[in-house]
Amino acid sequence: MKNIYYIYPILFLGLLLFACSEEDIPGEGEIADLTPPSAGFSFSESEDDHLTYLFSNESISSTDFSWDFGDGSTSSEANPSHTFPEEGTYTITLNSSDKLNASDETSRELTIYPPNYCPEIDAFIGDPCDDGDPETTDDTINEACICGGELPKIIPVILEAGFEDETLPDGTGDGRDSWRNDAGGVIQITSSPVFNGAQAAKLPSAGDRVGLQEIEISPNFDYKMSFYYTMKADPGTLTVSILSDFVTSLDQVADATIATIALTDNSDPDTYVRAELEFNTGNNDKVSIFFHNEGSECRLDDFLIE
């Protein structure tokens, strides 16, 4: 038991070696830094010069700032404005510190594009660009493509618009798969007469068939739908409509109708007649094309919306 006394000199020596350094001793009444700095910032392009950016300091509990703009320049202002040498991507770093030398650092990337450049469509304002219409092979300047103008007008894709076999995007389809619905029986397919290609849609005189297809479209734009039809000599009506909903019964059609046209030209059952229906999509980013007949057998072909 006596042996234990040699431990005291060792402890004492140890205390000497590991004693607190002076910085770590809290002063009288001192408390820890409860609100250390937190760095944050945002930036916006100057109205006058596309290379000049205004930086807004959003740091918390900070008194001193050190900016690195990623192009070799620095600043110690709180809210600097900086002109970059050229277009490109820069990493901006802000180091915010307080008077206790506690600090925080944050970085953000900034990409500067040439004036009038639209990154969304990788083109310059005023450039010729694709207007989305497959009919026009020469791409023309279209306002819808211009960045910073009106929102782009989607040209909707109508599947099996000509009722041809194997025209779905995956190369399958019987010409009417995209037109099936619960509001009426599936449409029939005819091979003669047709307006274009090898097939067209057929609605028998019983009036128990309905064609219905939902398409994606831009809200609040004017569109024009065109198609071709023909009717047999019996008196009857072919109704073609744009609906706001993908209806599940004929009762719902009236309430959902955005635009409609009633067609009665039965002068020649072998000659297709062009018809057009203009509509504004209103507050809908999807609409449905609807067609249905009463009294007379009808054929339809080649739907197009632009």
Place this chain on the structure above:
Amino acid sequence: MNKHILNSTFLAVLCAMLFVNCSQDELDLAPLSAIGDNGFYQTTEEVEGAVIAIYDGLQEVPLREFALSEMRSDNSRTKSSEGDWAQFQELAVQPTNLVVGSYWAANYNVIFRANRVIENLDAVTDASLRDQFEGEAKFARALCHFNLVRAYGDVPLLDKVIGPEESDYFSRVDASTVYAAIDSDLTDAMGKLPSDMAFGRASKAAAQGILAKVKLTNGDYSGAQALCSSIIDGGNHSLMGDYHDVFYNEGNSEIIFAIPYIGDDANESQDFSFEMTAGGVVSGLNFYTDEFALVVEEGDKRDSTLFNYATIDADVGKFLTQSADARLCGNDWIVLRHADVLLMYAEAIMAGGASTSSFDAVDAVNQVRERAGLSEIEGSLTEDMLLHERRVELAFENHRMYDLVRFGKAISVLGDFAAANGYTFTATDLLLPIPQNEINVSNGALTQNPGY
């Protein structure tokens, strides 16, 4: 012997008293001399009293609101450029600013009163009346949370009555969560409120209109468009023929929601009319800026209502008091009116683009311009045209700051305005500071916005 009997009787009585002692349930704790929480809200009338108290609380909200939405923008300024008031025009608001604190308190007071109604709805026996009260309370709770989240950013979200111990509710909630709660309250209110309500009480259209603005703020343009067209097609509200009548023919058909006041009545009057209009000559607040005077087009019939030409100072001409006592004004405060809905409708159709050629959008703006005697917009409507029309049509109605933020133009417009007037503007000025007195009593739960 007698003594013994007396003692045993006494003991027996004491024992009996022990058994028949009142339990706390049988005690009537309701104070006789004052109305307390515990005995109240037992009948429909008492709950309706709590509903009226919400509107009473709302009367506090607009009193100095002009400072944080108009003076803190390019629309108006002080005359003296001194003190707390000048902090707004100089875009240098301090956390100790009294208006910043009183606006916070006024809105949370309404939220507290609305929550009081919501927790006592069971006392209302009539189902349709219960729905109406719930709708009114949720409308007010949403409107005030909307005021707060736009002014201060992340704020505490109170969906029930809280006591001083419930510190979980003291801290700031992410703005997106606050917006989700506002959306849900207004959607509920819309379903429960009748379209036909007494003037000054929230109607279905009022809930729809505020919700439309919430949706525009959050970029749900399709939702906003549906709500605006529902109000426009609803037919309960329309533009007044004469712009002047909107403000001086109170309770008119253009007003969708207003906070009513009664002039020369110490309890029901307001004094913002004094501070921001005629009285402004003395107090020196909310004078229109030179920049604002320049944007009003030549021949605009709104000119004589926007500006008060009866004095030589740059007085605002809206909400001029007609009361005998200059500080007990009776002008109602308009929160939402039909012209605002028409312009929001166009904004919804534009859907964040820089322009639209939609007939409906152009037509909606043209209805507002036509009343002002201005030429119609032909072809497409641009974002700048729409923001300009909102600025003039809704000037001094406390929309400007939030319109600039919503359109994403606040940094460029206020940056230019500050530079031209020698003020310092940074993006952090778009949110007000959290009031310092609230931070002090929050036990560390509330944190300050960056830049303050």
